Amino acid sequence: MNFTALATEGVRGLTPYEPGKPIEELERELGITDSVKLASNENPLGPSPAALEAARRAAAHVARYPDGHGFALKQALSARLGVAPECITLGNGSNDVLDLVARAFLGPGRSAVFSEHAFAVYPIATQAVGARARVAPALPADHHSQPHGHDLEALYAAVAEDTRVVFIANPNNPTGTWVDRAGLRAFLERLSPEVLCVVDEAYAEYVEEPDYPDAARWLTDFPNLIVTRTFSKIHGLAGLRVGYGLSHPEVAGLLNRVRQPFNVNGPAQAAALAALGDEAHVRRSRALNRRGLEQLQAAVRGLGLRWIPSVGNFLTVDLGRPAGPVYEALLRRGVIVRPVANYGFPNHLRVTVGTEAQNARFLEALTEVVAQ
Numbered sequence: 422m423n424f425t426a427l428a429t430e431g432v433r434g435l436t437p438y439e440p441g442k443p444i445e446e447l448e449r450e451l452g453i454t455d456s457v458k459l460a461s462n463e464n465p466l467g468p469s470p471a472a473l474e475a476a477r478r479a480a481a482h483v484a485r486y487p488d489g490h491g492f493a494l495k496q497a498l499s500a501r502l503g504v505a506p507e508c509i510t511l512g513n514g515s516n517d518v519l520d521l522v523a524r525a526f527l528g529p530g531r532s533a534v535f536s537e538h539a540f541a542v543y544p545i546a547t548q549a550v551g552a553r554a555r556v557a558p559a560l561p562a563d564h565h566s567q568p569h570g571h572d573l574e575a576l577y578a579a580v581a582e583d584t585r586v587v588f589i590a591n592p593n594n595p596t597g598t599w600v601d602r603a604g605l606r607a608f609l610e611r612l613s614p615e616v617l618c619v620v621d622e623a624y625a626e627y628v629e630e631p632d633y634p635d636a637a638r639w640l641t642d643f644p645n646l647i648v649t650r651t652f653s654k655i656h657g658l659a660g661l662r663v664g665y666g667l668s669h670p671e672v673a674g675l676l677n678r679v680r681q682p683f684n685v686n687g688p689a690q691a692a693a694l695a696a697l698g699d700e701a702h703v704r705r706s707r708a709l710n711r712r713g714l715e716q717l718q719a720a721v722r723g724l725g726l727r728w729i730p731s732v733g734n735f736l737t738v739d740l741g742r743p744a745g746p747v748y749e750a751l752l753r754r755g756v757i758v759r760p761v762a763n764y765g766f767p768n769h770l771r772v773t774v775g776t777e778a779q780n781a782r783f784l785e786a787l788t789e790v791v792a793q
């Protein structure tokens with residue numbers, strides 16, 4: 422039996438998303454217990470204690486299906502963001518929302534536009550439903566502020582007759598580059614209202630640039646806009662899987678048609694709700710990240726290496742040589758980072774900003790490895 426031949430054409434051509442190596446597996450392999458994982462842009466502080474407590478309490482009720490409408494969480498998001506509950510789509514991570522967009526609006530004979538070096542889920546979601554990916558070239562490597570960043574001109578030029586969705590990661594992973602308010606607004610003004618524009622703001626809470634757009638405020642100006650956010654990154658709840666999309670209510674209604682009825686579990690909803698209420702934890706996480714980025718950049722500069730300027734909670738470092746052996750050597754020292762060759766960066770590694778001590782562990786190991 423050749424099952425591959427039976428799969429749809431889109432699925433046959435897919436390369437699976439590579440998650441970071443699990444810490445338990447590495448420790449078993451090395452026989453150590455003190456490794457650090459800086460590979461998946463998780464919050465090194467973990468979630469708010471209030472979120473953990475809420476998840477624990479909700480765990481008592483897991484015999485029951487969760488609230489399929491996420492009523493309480495949507496109410497809280499609505500109050501926080503000034504967006505009506507009908508505009509909110511909850512997802513099993515924001516990844517789920519990206520998938521819902523693809524399933525509702527893409528398919529054979531249609532295309533999605535995104536940038537070179539953009540988040541890996543966009544090509545997967547697009548191809549999985551048999552749609553075509555139109556990949557726009559990124560800004561050049563020597564660009565003054567956003568090397569390898571999204572080129573909004575190129576993205577606009579890539580939109581074709583069959584395009585139904587444009588994905589913009591702001592900031593993008595793995596580059597950490599971002600698009601500013603004026604640029605994004607001008608892009609949306611130009612884009613046909615019949616093409617949906619997904620602005621993926623998974624790292625929005627980390628960004629401190631004054632010109633960074635809060636796209637959620639533009640939902641009424643641009644009915645074709647979909648903003649996605651997540652509790653996986655600054656809120657430290659990656660393992661529970663909860664994210665959301667903000668859109669025109671009619672778009673939300675269409676996403677709701679293809680959504681699994683219970684896509685966000687009860688402990689996840691409870692934890693997300695509590696996390697929203699702990700703004701001090703978010704501020705602490707952002708401050709730790711700012712200091713960590715400075716720590717990493719200073720040391721990487723000291724090693725004579727370059728990096729892509731990042732406003733996220735990660736830094737993609739140019740090693741000036743194939744990154745594979747460096748990645749392996751770091752693993753042997755108990756440090757897990759992320760190779761990004763699949764993003765078109767064979768000489769780079771992406772490191773998540775950890776605690777000061779975790780960053781120091783990474784830097785110590787990197788210093789040893791690059792000296793060899």
Ligand SMILES: *Cc1c(COP(=O)(O)O)cnc(C)c1O
Binds near residue numbers: 517593650654662
């Ligand atoms: C991590 C990430 C996401 C979201 O992940 P979820 O855990 O599914 O919410 C979305 N977009 C980008 C660019 C990311 O890096």
